[in-house]
Amino acid sequence: MKAQQPQHPVKHSSWAYAEQHAEEEPALAQARVRAEEIGVRPASPGVAALLTVLAAATQAHALVEVGTGVGVSGLALLRGARADAVLTSIDYEADHIQAARETFKDAGLPASRARLITGRAQQVLARLTTGAYDVVLIDADAARVGDYAEQGIRLLRPAGLLIINDALDHDRVPRPAVREDSTQVMRSLEKSLQEDGRVQTSMLGAGTGLLVAARR
Numbered sequence: 427m428k429a430q431q432p433q434h435p436v437k438h439s440s441w442a443y444a445e446q447h448a449e450e451e452p453a454l455a456q457a458r459v460r461a462e463e464i465g466v467r468p469a470s471p472g473v474a475a476l477l478t479v480l481a482a483a484t485q486a487h488a489l490v491e492v493g494t495g496v497g498v499s500g501l502a503l504l505r506g507a508r509a510d511a512v513l514t515s516i517d518y519e520a521d522h523i524q525a526a527r528e529t530f531k532d533a534g535l536p537a538s539r540a541r542l543i544t545g546r547a548q549q550v551l552a553r554l555t556t557g558a559y560d561v562v563l564i565d566a567d568a569a570r571v572g573d574y575a576e577q578g579i580r581l582l583r584p585a586g587l588l589i590i591n592d593a594l595d596h597d598r599v600p601r602p603a604v605r606e607d608s609t610q611v612m613r614s615l616e617k618s619l620q621e622d623g624r625v626q627t628s629m630l631g632a633g634t635g636l637l638v639a640a641r642r
């Protein structure tokens with residue numbers, strides 16, 4: 427007898443359950459309030475918990491983030507990284523950088539743990555040192571995600587992780603009829619990373635998709 431496929435409502439409730447797996451610290455809850463106020467979409471609770479685990483698993487010491495936002499993903503990464511780790515985080519909105527600074531302060535992190543850079547990702551990434559980073563997270567404009575991913579691969583040390591948030595583009599990537607530019611960009615990034623001999627990839631279902639690529 428053919429095994430029954432799980433129904434979508436069941437799958438959705440499993441996903442929603444998994445998103446709530448980790449209890450968030452007060453600084454993250456406060457950052458989510460700030461995000462509502464200034465109109466930023468922060469990493470989901472499931473993504474934040476996963477970022478903490480990935481940073482811990484790689485014993486990350488030097489991390490880069492494109493898209494500081496209100497600091498949810500940055501704080502999550504630093505919670506898993508080594509105690510002396512430094513996060514370099516880039517955002518072109520000065521008020522977002524300021525919001526993230528408040529998040530890190532609420533969390534009791536010394537200012538030296540986060541190098542927050544106000545600027546355009548494409549320019550700042552180009553100035554960072556090749557092979558010097560353990561984790562590169564991209565959580566910014568989809569239009570340029572291919573360029574950021576290429577820079578990310580350049581920045582990683584062997585076995586370092588490139589992580590793309592919202593890789594399913596608000597859950598539109600699996601729906602073939604959706605032909606939005608951002609959706610097409612994410613489809614083509616997934617394919618090009620799958621075919622890229624420099625990395626090994628996995629698509630995780632947390633949030634609206636986390637594409638993880640380990641540098642060989």
Ligand SMILES: C[S@@+](CC[C@H](N)C(=O)[O-])C[C@H]1O[C@@H](n2cnc3c(N)ncnc32)[C@H](O)[C@@H]1O
Nearest residue numbers: 468469493495496497498499517518546547566
């Ligand atoms: C989805 S939000 C990031 C949320 C953040 N990771 C968090 O969890 O709080 C995307 C951020 O990317 C920034 N951004 C978009 N395009 C950018 C670019 N080209 N260079 C730098 N920052 C950019 C936006 O200002 C916004 O703060």
